[in-house]
Amino acid sequence: xxxxxxxxxxxxxxxxxxxxxxxxxxxxxxxxxxxxxxxxxxxxxxxxxxxxxxxxxxxxxxxxxxxxxxxxxxxxxxxxxxxxxxxxxxxxxxxxxxxxxxxxxxxxxxxxxxxxxxxxxxxxxxxxxxxxxxxxxxxxxxxxxxxxxxxxxxxxxxxxxxxxxxxxxxxxxxxxxxxxxxxxxxxxxxxxxxxxxxxxxxxxxxxxxxxxxxxxxxxxxxxxxxxxxxxxxxxxxxxxxxxxxxxxxxxxxxxxxxxxxxxxxxxxxxxxxxxxxxxxxxxxxxxxxxxxxxxxxxxxxxxxxxxxxxxxxxxxxxxxxxxxxxxxxxxxxxxxxxxxxxxxxxxxxxxxxxxxxxx
Amino acid sequence: xxxxxxxxxxxxxxxxxxxxxxxxxxxxxxxxxxxxxxxxxxxxxxxxxxxxxxxxxxxxxxxxxxxxxxxxxxxxxxxxxxxxxxxxxxxxxxxxxxxxxxxxxxxxxxxxxxxxxxxxxxxxxxxxxxxxxxxxxxxxxxxxxxxxxxxxxxxxxxxxxxxxxxxxxxxxxxxxxxxxxxxxxxxxxxxxxxxxxxxxxxxxxxxxxxxxxxxxxxxxxxxxxxxxxxxxxxxxxxxxxxxxxxxxxxxxxxxxxxxxxxxxxxxxxxxxxxxxxxxxxxxxxxxxxxxxxxxxxxxxxxxxxxxxxxxxxxxxxxxxxxxxxxxxxxxxxxxxxxxxxxxxxxxxxxxxxxxxxxx
Numbered sequence: 001x002x003x004x005x006x007x008x009x010x011x012x013x014x015x016x017x018x019x020x021x022x023x024x025x026x027x028x029x030x031x032x033x034x035x036x037x038x039x040x041x042x043x044x045x046x047x048x049x050x051x052x053x054x055x056x057x058x059x060x061x062x063x064x065x066x067x068x069x070x071x072x073x074x075x076x077x078x079x080x081x082x083x084x085x086x087x088x089x090x091x092x093x094x095x096x097x098x099x100x101x102x103x104x105x106x107x108x109x110x111x112x113x114x115x116x117x118x119x120x121x122x123x124x125x126x127x128x129x130x131x132x133x134x135x136x137x138x139x140x141x142x143x144x145x146x147x148x149x150x151x152x153x154x155x156x157x158x159x160x161x162x163x164x165x166x167x168x169x170x171x172x173x174x175x176x177x178x179x180x181x182x183x184x185x186x187x188x189x190x191x192x193x194x195x196x197x198x199x200x201x202x203x204x205x206x207x208x209x210x211x212x213x214x215x216x217x218x219x220x221x222x223x224x225x226x227x228x229x230x231x232x233x234x235x236x237x238x239x240x241x242x243x244x245x246x247x248x249x250x251x252x253x254x255x256x257x258x259x260x261x262x263x264x265x266x267x268x269x270x271x272x273x274x275x276x277x278x279x280x281x282x283x284x285x286x287x288x289x290x291x292x293x294x295x296x297x298x299x300x301x302x303x304x305x306x307x308x309x310x311x312x313x314x315x316x317x318x319x320x321x322x323x324x325x326x327x328x329x330x331x332x333x334x335x336x337x338x339x340x341x342x343x344x345x346x347x348x349x350x351x352x353x354x355x356x357x358x359x
Numbered sequence: 360x361x362x363x364x365x366x367x368x369x370x371x372x373x374x375x376x377x378x379x380x381x382x383x384x385x386x387x388x389x390x391x392x393x394x395x396x397x398x399x400x401x402x403x404x405x406x407x408x409x410x411x412x413x414x415x416x417x418x419x420x421x422x423x424x425x426x427x428x429x430x431x432x433x434x435x436x437x438x439x440x441x442x443x444x445x446x447x448x449x450x451x452x453x454x455x456x457x458x459x460x461x462x463x464x465x466x467x468x469x470x471x472x473x474x475x476x477x478x479x480x481x482x483x484x485x486x487x488x489x490x491x492x493x494x495x496x497x498x499x500x501x502x503x504x505x506x507x508x509x510x511x512x513x514x515x516x517x518x519x520x521x522x523x524x525x526x527x528x529x530x531x532x533x534x535x536x537x538x539x540x541x542x543x544x545x546x547x548x549x550x551x552x553x554x555x556x557x558x559x560x561x562x563x564x565x566x567x568x569x570x571x572x573x574x575x576x577x578x579x580x581x582x583x584x585x586x587x588x589x590x591x592x593x594x595x596x597x598x599x600x601x602x603x604x605x606x607x608x609x610x611x612x613x614x615x616x617x618x619x620x621x622x623x624x625x626x627x628x629x630x631x632x633x634x635x636x637x638x639x640x641x642x643x644x645x646x647x648x649x650x651x652x653x654x655x656x657x658x659x660x661x662x663x664x665x666x667x668x669x670x671x672x673x674x675x676x677x678x679x680x681x682x683x684x685x686x687x688x689x690x691x692x693x694x695x696x697x698x699x700x701x702x703x704x705x706x707x708x709x710x711x712x713x714x715x716x717x718x
Contacts, residue, residue, distance in 0.1 A: 048441055058478055059438050061420045078437065079418050082407060111500070119417055120479050141470070141500050152511060152605060156598045179602045180611055180620060187627055188634070191598055195635050198594050202587035203642060210583045223582045224569045227589060227698055228561035234593065235557050239515045239550055243538045246511060252539055261539060268546055275547070276554050283562060287569075339586055 013101060013109035020325075021143055023110050024103030027124045027133035030057065033064040034090060036073055041086035047078060057136070060121045064131055065094045072098055072123055072131040100125045103132060108147045109251055111140035151249065153179065154327040155242070157194025194332065201336030205230070205343055212347035215354070221288055222296075222350050228280055229300045229346045233308040233338035236272060240265055240312025241334050245327050248320055262313045269309025270302065277301030296349045303349075304342035311337050372460060372468035379684075380502055382469050383462030386483045386492035389416065392423040393449060395432055400445035406437060419480045419493065424453045429489040431457055431482055459484045462491060467506045468610055470499035510604065512538065513686040516553025553691065560695030564589070564702055571706035574713070580647055581709050584656055587639055588705045592663040592697035595631060599624055599671025600693055604686050607679055621672045628668025629661065636660030655708045662708075663701035670696050 013023070032050045034043050043063050063081070065074035074094030084093045100123045101110050110122070124133040158179065179187065209216065209226070216222055244265075247253040253261055281298035285291065315334050316326035372382070391409045393402045402422050422440065424433035433453030443452045459482045460469050469481070483492045517538065538546065568575065568585070575581055603624075606612040612620055640657035644650065674693050675685035 048438070059420065059436060061418065061437065077418060078420065079407070137500065138496060141496065141503065144500070144503065152601055156601045157594065158598060158602075180606050184623070184627055184630065188630055191627075192631060192634055195591070195594055195631065196638060198590055199587065199635060199639055199642075202590040203639075203646075205586035205590075206583040209586070210580075213579060216582055217579045220572060220576045220579065221569075223575055223585070224565040226582070226585050227564035227568070227702070228558065230586060230589060231557055231561040231564075231694070231698070232554070235516065235554055239517060242511055242515045243517075247539050264543070268543055268550075271543065271547055272551060272554065275551055276558060279555060280558055280562075283558075287562075335590070339590070343586070 013105035013113060015104050015106065021107040021147070022103065023101045023105045023107050023124055023135050024133075026107050026139050026143055027103070027135040028139070029133045031060060031064060031121070031123070031134045032062075033066055033131055036065050036067060036091040036094070037089045038065075039086065040076075040081050040084050040088055040090055040093065043076070043090045044078075044081055044086070047081070058120070058138075060134065060136070062121065063090065064098075064123050064134070065090055066131050070130040072100055072125050072129060074098060075123070098123060100131075101135060102127065107135075107140065107143045108249065110135065111137075111144040112250065147249075151245065151327040154325065155245070155331055157198070157331060158190050197332045198335065201332060201339055204336055205339040208340055208343040208347065212351060215347055215351045219350065219354050221290075221293065222347070222354070224288075225284065225293075225297055225300075225346070226343070228297070229304055229342050230339055232273075232276065232280075232301050233304040233342040234335065236269060236305050237308035237312040237334050237338045238331075240269070240309045241316050241326075241330050244313045244316045245330070248316065248326060253317075258317055262310065262317070265313045266306060266310045269306045272309070273302035273305030276305065292353045296346065296353050299349045300342065300346040303345035304338065307341045307345070308334075308338040311341075372464040372472060374463050374465065380466040380506070381462065382460045382464045382466050382483055382494050383492075385466050385498050385502055386462070386494040387416075387498070388492045390419060390423060390480070390482070390493040391421075392425055392490055395424050395426060395450040395453070396448045397424075398445065399435075399440050399443050399447055399449055399452065402435070402449045403437075403440055403445070406440070416495070417479075417497075419495070421480070422449065423457075423482050423490055423493070424449055425490050431459055431484050431488060431490040433457060434482070457482060460494060461486065466494075466499065466502045467608065469494065470496075470503040471609065506608075510608065510686040513684065514601070514604065514690055516557070516690060517549050556691045557694065560691060560698055563695055564698040567699055567702040567706065571710060574706055574710045578709065578713050580649075580652065581655075581706070581713070583647075584643065584652075584659075584705070585702070587656070588659050588663055588701050589698055591632075591635065591639075591660050592667040592701040593694065595628060595664045596667035596671040596693050596697045597690075599628070599668045600675050600685075600689050603672045603675045604689070607675065607685060612676075617676055621669065621676070624672045625665060625669045628665045631668070632661035632664030635664065651712045655705065655712050658708045659701065659705035662704035663697065666700045666704070667693075667697040670700075 032047050034046055038046075047063055061078040063076050063078075064072060065076065067073050074091065074096045075098045076090055076094040080093050081090075099119070101113075103124055103126055113122075119137065121134045121136045123131055124135055126132050179190070182190075244253065247261070277298045277300075280301050281294040284297040285294040288294075311334050315337070316330040319326045319330055319333075391406050393405055397405075406422055420437040422435050422437075423431060424435065426432050433450065433455045434457045435449055435453040439452050440449075458478070460472075462483055462485055478496065480493045480495045482490055483494055485491050538549070541549075603612065606620070636657045636659075639660050640653040643656040644653040647653075670693050674696070675689040678685045678689055678692075
């Protein structure tokens with residue numbers, strides 16, 4: 001069922017982090033407000049006289065009501081005003097439980113709340129409760145669409161400049177279009193840096209293999225399963241971090257439940273590792289015909305899956321705690337950690353099972 | 360600048376693909392319509408009398424105008440109606456250029472258009488132009504948010520059941536929450552199948568290494584760079600497919616420009632490969648001290664990057680052409696192709712440079 005105003009007021013949008021748009025940056029000052037003792041007839045006149053700055057904007061059929069200090073105390077819809085007696089003060093028909101956002105609230109979360117509430121606009125107040133603007137839901141639609149595209153691109157290392165309120169007004173400047181229509185030079189400038197960072201992770205993983213050169217020389221077959229182990233970590237880890245990042249963005253994960261969620265994710269990772277690892281071990285055995293190799297594959301898949309799931313949740317959480325954007329910063333770190341640990345587990349087990357226990 | 364109604368009517372939303380919500384599935388029949396000769400006074404009465412089925416829904420302050428056959432011919436806002444003479448027919452004040460969507464149009468793209476137009480609702484017509492409903496922008500906000508989450512999760516192989524209109528009404532059933540709050544059994548059911556499919560790719564890649572067992576036995580050092588080559592393909596390929604999938608969803612990529620975009624992306628891939636490959640080759644040389652290894656690393660990074668960029672665009676496009684959801688189906692295919700080709704290029708070059716040309 002839709003959220004009620006009470007739900008929203010109990011769980012208002014969080015403060016916008018440094019990299020996120022705040023409600024204050026996307027609000028407008030084009031609205032009608034009257035003081036509480038204004039008559040409905042006068043309020044209707046104000047409504048009809050009001051000429052918005054931007055005539056392409058649709059009319060907001062509400063009048064916001066403030067006290068003499070400018071604090072938001074109520075709202076009345078034009079429908080309610082039309083149905084009521086003209087001489088009465090507007091306070092007699094206004095709704096006093098007004099949903100509002102603070103200026104500093106996160107715009108994307110506000111957009112989610114607006115989606116639940118279905119209001120065409122929501123008044124915006126400062127820390128003292130004074131009405132300072134309204135944020136139109138159509139504007140929040142722009143925010144949400146742009147932020148979603150942002151997240152998807154950031155997770156793949158395409159670190160575009162921070163979204164500003166100006167970006168929202170021009171559909172032609174959509175980030176996806178930038179990635180498609182920008183000059184090749186600009187595209188490279190956006191994509192290459194992250195790939196160079198990822199290169200570090202690749203060489204660290206290669207270094208792990210280098211440490212185990214002797215093991216590999218003894219049993220070259222071990223190289224065959226490097227892709228399987230690395231892919232496992234990659235796929236599980238990316239699934240986990242995608243789920244986590246969306247969960248944080250949508251407000252489903254916060255300090256009160258994060259530990260519980262990380263524990264659950266680690267258990268899921270272990271079970272995934274057991275199931276997929278078993279299948280992989282069977283295939284490995286059918287291919288190579290050696291039980292020791294099969295054990296090593298099984299153990300590595302299990303270990304890699306646990307590490308990847310845990311890291312896939314933990315790293316974005318730590319990035320989020322220090323105030324950075326988890327969608328942007330997590331991926332190379334998660335990738336490197338799971339590659340390195342996956343290969344350490346794999347070659348460590350191989351050295352033990354295959355060399356120590358004998359071929 | 361915002362899109363104008365003319366822009367939208369020139370480029371209406373595409374037909375919804377089989378897996379996407381259509382406008383008809385998310386529209387409502389709660390609206391006020393009158394025929395063109397109705398007087399404004401009567402139309403205002405109709406507006407004030409109209410009691411929506413769902414009282415929590417906000418009022419749509421428009422009256423839609425049809426001809427005697429029910430075809431949509433105009434729209435008038437309550438503001439316009441209040442400012443006009445009561446006795447005149449509504450046709451005298453209505454706007455005749457009405458933006459509307461067809462029932463079969465894609466809901467996510469309609470949401471994007473609504474974001475540009477800033478209307479609280481858009482009328483929906485059938486193929487004969489008859490008014491059959493309206494779609495509220497707040498509903499399209501729900502669509503867009505759900506579809507974005509869908510895409511992100513699908514790309515990581517979490518193939519949730521197709522989004523239906525019911526899913527949109529309940530915030531508590533948001534896909535992200537499902538991935539976090541569902542039973543462990545359900546989570547595994549969603550995540551494991553795709554991981555098993557990915558396992559096939561991993562073993563195919565391992566098989567390529569198996570084919571080159573002799574080369575590897577001769578030069579075990581070659582194993583050190585397997586992660587670097589695989590990561591390159593993975594990162595470039597995922598960047599490319601993310602960009603492509605968002606481009607298709609937002610309507611920036613279509614049959615008229617896809618070939619040009621694929622060519623451009625391949626060039627970008629080549630340039631990325633040159634730049635990142637050069638850095639990787641230098642690092643490889645500093646580590647191992649062998650020019651032939653450095654050449655092999657350079658050539659492989661270049662080749663893998665080209666293949667990954669090309670495949671990252673081509674596969675989602677082919678999936679899209681056959682009417683499937685590119686976000687869901689592309690990833691394992693792209694991953695397998697770029698892993699296998701990356702390793703083929705790597706070991707092929709290695710066999711040539713290192714073995715053929717001598718150590």
